[in-house]
Amino acid sequence: MFHRAILIALLVMLAAPLAQAQDQSFAAFVNALWLDARAKGITRATFDTAMRGLTPDQRVIKATQRQPEYGKPVGDYINALASPRRIQTGLAKAKDQARPLEAVEKKYGVERWILVALWGMETDYGAAKDKWDVFRSLATLAYVKYRHPYFRNELIVAMGIMQTNNYPREQMVSSWAGAMGQSQFMPSNVVTYAVTFSGQGRPDLWSNVPDVLASTANYLHKAKWRPGLPWGFEVSLPNGFDTMKSRASFAEWTRLGVRRADGKPFPRDAADIGEAVLFFPSGIKGPAFIVTGNFLVLKDYNNSDAYAIAVGHLADRLHGGLPFRAAWPKDDRPLSRDLRIALQKRLATLGYKVAEFEGHIDFDIRDYIRAEQKKNGMVPDGNPTIALLEKIGVPVR
Missing domain, CATH: 1.10.8 (Helicase, Ruva Protein; domain 3)
Structure with missing residues (x-):
């Protein structure tokens, strides 16, 4: 003692x-x-x-180490967020807010189902309060x-x-990282995008739902959301399809035998649509998607592929869409942020043009991955894996 x-x-x-x-x-x-x-x-x-009496919050520092969208298989993450309960609640909320949603839709050109889905994703339709x-x-x-x-x-x-x-x-309350209100806007986004849709004099993103919906729509509108263009959709590929092909017009995808999983036709091409991208979020063993520029707008809101798919899928389900047809692989383990950064740095040393080293795997990076997968006798699906890192000399332990 x-x-x-x-x-x-x-x-x-x-x-x-x-x-x-x-x-x-x-x-x-x-x-x-x-x-x-x-x-x-x-x-x-x-x-x-603002600052009187403040001390550093160790809980916030620990929270920086959490990466929820990378700690589980992509399919599990998406299905948990676009859950049956969230679909049912979203339908009820859309009915309750039908009038402001109609007005917001008309003013900003952003479909209501996307707005409701983002609202549900960020704060469970306002039920998850800033603390x-x-x-x-x-x-x-x-x-x-x-x-x-x-x-x-x-x-x-x-x-x-x-x-x-x-x-x-x-x-002045927020998430642990400073995102405020039911739209979870960072302060700079509040200044740039928050609007007073209800005419109360100042935006209220904490308790005024029309302000929340209109501010979210204003964000997407300014990020170049294109009305009427799907974010993307699940597709099926013909036998023997060369997955090195990653970008094309809708007409070209049709000629190549790519089909929407729901049986609907591709949208018509237009000058302002740009290319549609073939995307395997869990690799060749999981669902395949064709995604559009609106998918990139959703990533502007939250720079995560899994998040953007979850928002888009929840919006589709709210609008009567069906569950995914292909099964998500259960052994899918997305790379940690540190490994994604290591991959980016290795690709840069191999001569590829890498724009940033923050661990975001954009579609250019996925094309570089395809090239390295092909060199190493792997299926070129653009999905970063431990096996690829080992092939190209990235330490994984």
């Missing part, structure tokens, strides 16, 4: 200087932040209201320089939102 007491005392003695050092470091961060905030028009009163102090969350991320300087800038923008709109301090 005596030795244990000594050990505990030593640990307490060691912890105290560390905590004091962190307090001093955070205080220095706050002092430097004030200079930047003041330069961007934030008053001292607003700054003090985090937006200023503490953003200050924590800015302090540890997570994706620096993005969260530092978002923190100052959040102060501006409170100052401009005279929101009470207690209303």
Whole structure:
């Protein structure tokens, strides 16, 4: 007991200087932040209201390590989000909000089912309430320089939102990463896209559903959503199809024998549609999709392929669409963010043009993967796997 007491005392003695050092470091961060905030028009009163008494939130730091869309098979992730309960609730919500949805649809040219699906995906139609102090969350991320300087800038923008709109301090709540309201807009998105559709003078993304729906539609509209164009659809491929082919017009896909799984015809090509992309989110063993520019708009909202498919599929189900025809493979394990970044860096050393090293596997990267898969005798489906990484010399352990 005596030795244990000594050990505990030593640990307490060691912890105290560390905590004091962190307090001093955070205080220095706050002092430097004030200079930047003041330069961007934030008053001292607003700054003090936002930052008074804040300390770094260790829960936020731990949350940066979670990657829900990469921790399970893609099919499991999508089916959990586009669940039967969420479909039924979405249909009821669409009926309740029929009038504002009709007006929003007319003004912004974004189909109501996509808006309802995004609403359901982000906050379960408003049932999932924001619980985090937006200023503490953003200050924590800015302090540890997570994706620096993005969260530092978002923190100052959040102060501006409170100052401009005279929101009470207690209303400034968010997700752990600072996304606010039923639309889960980051502060800069609130400034750019939030609208007052109900005529109440200032946008209310926390409790005013017409504002939420209109702001979401405004976001998609400004991101170049094309009305009437599907986000994509499941397809079937003819026997012997060369999966190195990844981009074509709808007419060309038809000539190549690619068919929609639901039996419907492809949309008509138009000058502003661009190419439609063949996409295997879980590899050749899973469902195949043709996706359009509207799929990229959904990824602009949340840069995740699995998320965009889930939103699109939920919207389709709300509009009477059927479940996926092909089965999702149960052994599908998407790469971690670290491995995706390692893959991007390896592709760059192999001579491919890689735009960023944040772990986002876009369709250009998937074409590079196809080329490397073909070189190594693998099926060129564009899906990154551990087997591919091992073939091209990326350490996986």
